[in-house]
Amino acid sequence: MRIAVLTSGGDAPGMNAAVRAVVRRSLVKGFSVFGVWNGYQGMVDGEIRPLGWHDVGGIINKGGTFLGTARSEDFKRYEGRREAVKHLLEHGINALVVIGGDGSLTGAYVLANEWADHVRELGGDGDSVLHVVGLPGSIDNDLYGTDMSIGADTALNHIVRAMDDLSSTAASHQRTFVVETMGRHCGYLALMAGLAGGASWVLIPEEELDMRWHNKMIEAIAKAREAGRPHQMVVVAEGARHADGLPIQSKEVCDLISKRLNINTRLTVLGHVQRGGAPTAFDRILATRLGVAAVDFLAENPEARHCHMVGLRENRIVFTHLEEVVQKSKAVVEELEKGNYQKALELRGTSFRN
């Protein structure tokens, strides 16, 4: 087997560890392995080079992805994917490992389905198959088919560290802090940070809020203050919404607390620091396990047509068909947009349901 590996979409700490695992396991299994630079755009442009054991040395502890990642409009078009297939064929590649989020895995699924058509139109064997395995790479932890995606734990630790740092200044000044986290459609980061950072209130996209949520939040903060806690934290996921579906702005939460309780309230929007830095041990191990499992999956059954994502559920490696991953990950967002919170949570399937 000749395997290509790429990272795509939003970068996530641990992507390097995943590439390293895929490359080294492939070499152990006797496969040739190639890196595709800059995601699907690099595939369209032919930025494909062989990778050896030492090319992936010293990267397990580095954030980001040394292969680079990109968003590619070209790859969204049939002709763009044709170019990509042409370049893969030039290297005799017949298997692809994609590390990325929902969009990247959708792209992988589309490519696997079209592969034979492209090959035929390029004058090759129309029965040929592209084996595809996806790895979940997303700090938001918003993918169906895994309890944890690569990068989420590192992002969570960044947030909790920031909350700890804010706590000391908050306590000195008797301040309340509103912290906005990433998570456009998934409240995992905000909810877990709320637990680990001792927040008084958390706002996430999966919670159905009634018209009185402001009052409940204010009551909770007031109670915590009465109990003698000198400072409070409120965590707002960027995708949290009002009952009518309109986004909740973290600034409006901050102003509300300040006005209603007449207390000193400050807003911290964490932004891109959540993506950066060295991956945690958890993310390195997760990425390594998933990368090794992806290659073993390809090796164990070379005759099968692979089109799966490898994930971790209840601490076990599981494979879910890409069609199911893509459909259910999108379905969660659609249900949230329709206000079907219970349905969205049932579909979510991540550990934070409990």
Ligand code: ADP
């Ligand atoms: P993420 O993987 O982090 O969700 P994006 O949604 O930006 O990031 O997707 C990354 C890339 O995957 C896109 O720039 C595009 O090249 C490819 N992609 C996404 N959706 C599709 C699709 N429906 N068909 C083909 N390629 C897609």
